[in-house]
Every structure is written in C-alpha cells, then in structure tokens.
Amino acid sequence: MAAPSTDITSLVHEPIDPASLAAYVRGNGDGAIVIFDGFVRDHSKNRRTLYLEYEAYEPMALAKIQEIAAHLHNQFSIHRVAMVHRLGRLEIGETSVYIAVSAAHRAAAFDACRYAIDTLKRTVPIWKKEYFEDGSVWADGELPPVPSATSAVKPAS
C-alpha cells in the first residue's frame, strides 16, 4: 500500500525545514493545515537533557511511515501529507519529527495528524538515546503490535 506520490515521507540527517513542508501540503482546495512539530525538550524525568541521538532501522522505518501516510488517505478526507523524521544528534529545541496534513475541513486534518503521530510513536522502528551530564539512557518506548503467530505458510521471497 503506497502513499500517493504527492506526499512527502522521509528520514533525514539534516535539520528539517518546517516552512517548506507546510507550504508543500497547502493547496487551493484546502481550508486547513494541521501540523505536529515535535522537538527536543531540555529535560526528562527531572534531569537536564544535553542532547538526543536518534537511530532507525531506516528502510523499515521509511516503509512504516509510508504505510501511515497511505492509511491517512484511506481513513480521512485529507489532501496531502508530509511526514519527516530526523536522525542523528539533535540539540535542544531542534525538530525531530514534523507532520503536516492538509484538508478541506479542519476536523479531518486534526484527526489525521493525531493518528499519524500516535501511530508513528507506536510502530515506526526509531529509537532515541537521551544524553545527560552524568550519562545516557535509551528512552522508554512502546512495543509495536506484532501479527499473532500463525501456521500459515509464508510465501517464498
């Protein structure tokens, strides 16, 4: 299930340019854009964060992001989607994930954007390591749902 080619879905190692993504999804038939801009917070559980490092299983993560984008089009009356996640070292205040959804009406854009970030956080194989003054930890995460065990024969690849 591929996302429409008019969507932008990517993993990047450089700073994300929010303005260009927001402009990209904006069309004359739209009446609203909802944006989720996730960025690096300066603290975690009462500790001062110095910076974060993100890593991904890149081909699978990109495929999962594209699945989410495709699902948005099936589920919500939206126009365009931009979903970009940054990897590598990120400083405080830098955008780690940016999602923009355009639609003719606001409700679909809100619902789709919320679904997109919630699903990304639960299913896309990306990991974040938090660096503090006295060490580093892998952030607590969510275990993605896995199809249940089956005896069905897997088609030969």
Added chain:
Amino acid sequence: MPPVSQSIRVKVLFFGRLKEIAGRSHESVDLASEADIESLFARYASRYPELQQYRSSLVASCNQEFAPWNTVLHAGDEVAFLPPVSGG
C-alpha cells in the same frame, strides 16, 4: 545442480541497546534449515547472556515486517531484533 543444503544463511540486525550488548549492528549467520526467530534469539542469548532479560520486551521483524517469534526462516531473510520504539 548444487547439493541440498542443511543450513541457511540469514542476515541479523540489532538496534538500540541490543546493538550495544551484541557489539555489532549486523552480521550474517548460518542456521539449521527449520530454524525460527525464537531459536535465532536463543543462540544470541547464549552468546550474550545479558540479552536474555530483554526477550519479553522486544519484538522481531523478518524482511522488514513485524514477525511472530515462531516465524520459520528461509535463506536470505533479514531478521531484526527491535527494542520498544521511541521515535517522535
């Protein structure tokens, strides 16, 4: 015609803290031809005992799709062990 092989070669990937424990991000391994993902993990857990404690808090993928532990592996498969995800 090549001889019938008793083993298969698969690519294994580690991420997050699993990569740190295994000391590598990937390797190719030879397995018995009926091996499943569970037995592949058990093999690594015996080599790196610290891995065992994470068995219940990780998921596996096969060829970039989440896969149950009893997935039987085939030659050329790409298996990854994935800690809880924390993107965003």
